[in-house]
Amino acid sequence: MQINQERLVNEFLSLVQIDSFAGEEREMADYLRRQLTKLGLDVTEDNAGKTIDGSAGNVIARMQGESDKPTIMFCAHMDRVAPGKGIKPIIENGTIKSDGTTILGADDAAGIAAILEAVRAVKEAKIPHGNLELVFTIAEEGGLFGAKALDRKQLEADFAYFLDSNDQVGAIINRAPSHQNLVFTFYGKAAHAGVSPELGINAIKIAAEAIASMNLGRLDHETTANVGVIQGGVATNIVPEVCTVKCEVRSLDPDKLKAQTEHMITTARTSAGKYGTKLDLQLTDCYSAFTIPESHPVIELAVKACKALGITPQIKGTGGGSDASILNSKNLPSVVLGLNYKDAHSTRESVAIADLVKVAELVTAIIEHA
Numbered sequence: 001m002q003i004n005q006e007r008l009v010n011e012f013l014s015l016v017q018i019d020s021f022a023g024e025e026r027e028m029a030d031y032l033r034r035q036l037t038k039l040g041l042d043v044t045e046d047n048a049g050k051t052i053d054g055s056a057g058n059v060i061a062r063m064q065g066e067s068d069k070p071t072i073m074f075c076a077h078m079d080r081v082a083p084g085k086g087i088k089p090i091i092e093n094g095t096i097k098s099d100g101t102t103i104l105g106a107d108d109a110a111g112i113a114a115i116l117e118a119v120r121a122v123k124e125a126k127i128p129h130g131n132l133e134l135v136f137t138i139a140e141e142g143g144l145f146g147a148k149a150l151d152r153k154q155l156e157a158d159f160a161y162f163l164d165s166n167d168q169v170g171a172i173i174n175r176a177p178s179h180q181n182l183v184f185t186f187y188g189k190a191a192h193a194g195v196s197p198e199l200g201i202n203a204i205k206i207a208a209e210a211i212a213s214m215n216l217g218r219l220d221h222e223t224t225a226n227v228g229v230i231q232g233g234v235a236t237n238i239v240p241e242v243c244t245v246k247c248e249v250r251s252l253d254p255d256k257l258k259a260q261t262e263h264m265i266t267t268a269r270t271s272a273g274k275y276g277t278k279l280d281l282q283l284t285d286c287y288s289a290f291t292i293p294e295s296h297p298v299i300e301l302a303v304k305a306c307k308a309l310g311i312t313p314q315i316k317g318t319g320g321g322s323d324a325s326i327l328n329s330k331n332l333p334s335v336v337l338g339l340n341y342k343d344a345h346s347t348r349e350s351v352a353i354a355d356l357v358k359v360a361e362l363v364t365a366i367i368e369h370a
């Protein structure tokens with residue numbers, strides 16, 4: 001295998017030192033455009049930034065290849081979570097981590113670095129390949145906005161690999177849940193808590209009774225539900241007038257998702273009904289479930305590439321959403337590949353250099369075996 005470990009690590013270190021938050025990916029987008037242009041690829045940027053008032057769009061690069069092979073897309077996201085400004089990566093015993101004051105940003109710079117290194121390796125070794133489409137999305141964190149704004153008609157890929165999972169290298173994620181967000185606003189009636197509490201209706205109590213009656217947590221092997229945020233009240237001497245409760249439901253099975261959402265709405269309505277108070281409800285579809293059959297070429301090719309490298313392929317589901325959820329709903333068969341970074345979204349985040357190399361090798365092998 002033709003991976004240049006030093007070049008790969010240096011690329012990773014460069015990437016994480018470029019500040020890149022959702023909506024503020026300009027510097028990263030410019031950097032990637034320069035690198036990809038240098039490699040001789042056709043590079044464009046779409047208008048996705050406009051949808052979130054951001055500074056950059058999705059960067060899309062194309063590499064022409066043999067037309068008798070499928071067109072394969074590799075994708076990673078350019079943005080990262082806080083605290084991720086001024087990242088100072090440190091290498092210790094073959095592992096890269098931050099200095100402890102920020103995240104590392106391996107989520108998803110590890111994916112970007114692996115894609116760039118694979119392209120360099122393929123070019124250098126003149127490995128025969130089909131058409132490649134590389135997509136670097138904006139604003140994955142917090143809403144998958146870049147993927148949502150991607151124009152499917154502009155994409156030529158037959159199928160896609162998203163490099164964005166903390167699962168071990170060899171993991172091929174072919175199932176992800178539907179996800180709905182629910183926001184309940186319970187209304188009570190304000191009153192002086194000491195002088196005339198009987199004139200008030202406590203919105204926090206109404207919300208609390210509703211939550212206490214909700215089935216939450218892991219509901220079965222494919223369904224979860226959570227109450228994540230409660231906001232209500234202004235002072236201890238006022239009977240609270242408003243209480244907002246933010247929840248989510250996820251399931252691999254659309255019918256179970258619907259049933260759980262209905263259960264939570266019914267519970268909230270029952271509680272508000274008991275006090276004769278108003279309830280507002282906001283329901284948002286975040287993304288839809290997908291399952292890619294194991295016989296699909298996107299999986300068969302990844303399995304073949306894993307086996308060629310002596311990596312054990314592991315086809316599995318996830319409880320999380322990603323850009324792949326969005327592209328699957330746009331009829332682009334997509335799976336997520338494991339990068340094995342650790343403790344993402346925390347200041348303990350790290351990635352082993354050996355895993356960076358393995359992922360770059362895997363991307364190269366996918367290209368080679370298509």
Ligand SMILES: [Zn+2]
Nearest residue numbers: 077107108164
């Ligand atoms: Zn990510």
